Amino acid sequence: MYIIVVGGGMVGYGLALELQVLPDHEVTIIERDHNQASKLRDELGEMVVNGDGSEVSFLEQVGAGRADLLIAVTADDGANLVTCQVAKHRFNVPRTIARVNDPHNEELFIRLGIDTTVSASQAVMAQIETTLPEHTVVPLMKLKKHGLTVVDLHLQHGAPADGRAIRDLELPIGTLISLVVGDGGAVVPNDGTVLHSGDEVIAVIPIDAEESMHELITGHPVAV
């Protein structure tokens, strides 16, 4: 697989380190700043090139036409969006991933056909939310195209779901309980699996079902 990473800052550098150890992958890192590019080149070698990743002719030079994946992770949302659009519409790159620095832009990126968006502030928020006791439905990942979200549920004592089997729960339509982690470790549940307070449950739920899920596993509605 041929992967192009645009942006050689902290995120791009970290990504390059992860990708370069994978076997059978070819990786190119594009960094616009000349000094930053030569610094990266000292460490990562030939895979680093200096240029503007949002420019059509430069993407052509690095072989975007045969890329399987382009990941744009600069600190500039405009550059990330345009780079992914050029890759997709001019070079038919099958999959594009963009970093979203301003969370307001995420909806627009998805609407414009960027396959996956990665938002650092959202990832940090999710981490923080897991440590707050009142956040018992923690969104882990949004599958926007399908209107679904993967959530981490912390089952509270005395909640409607406490002590009941999955088949007896009034789950929101479209919900899939994927994993239950309790005292006995992780189990892939079936209809008869009984949930207990203290269990951690990974579920796929419709995006608009977060509130009803919250009530089911805490026993009270979402505080507004």
Next chain:
Amino acid sequence: MNVIVMGCGRVGASVAGQLSEGGHDVSVIDTDPFAFSRLPTNFAGRRITGSGNDFRILEAINIEEADVFIAVASGDNRNLLASQRAKHQFGIKNVITRVKDPQRSVLFEQLGLSTFSPTKNGSELIITSLFEETPDKLTEASQG
């Protein structure tokens, strides 16, 4: 018309000035407050210091009520981000985008934006004026 002009360089200031003089309701945005000194002294519109890609600013000027959005800031990508947001997220019908890079200009025109490339227009003008075979020039050439 309610018009938003993003970027108050020479082009932005000139367009904003002319539209304002024509009686239109104009808001011009630039990150550098000094840029507003390019506006004509009788400019009656709003001057907003900040980024045309900052949601707080877009909300403050009620972007969704604009009829026209003109992106003539200095960066192509910044203009393309703001224009696509104006068109696809806020439903503004008339969006005009300056894209200096001719290749990106063509591509985003194909993707439904109204773009123009001063680089392309300028170089075409130069080539045309060099090889335009007007009678005058032919005479000059034969004499020289």
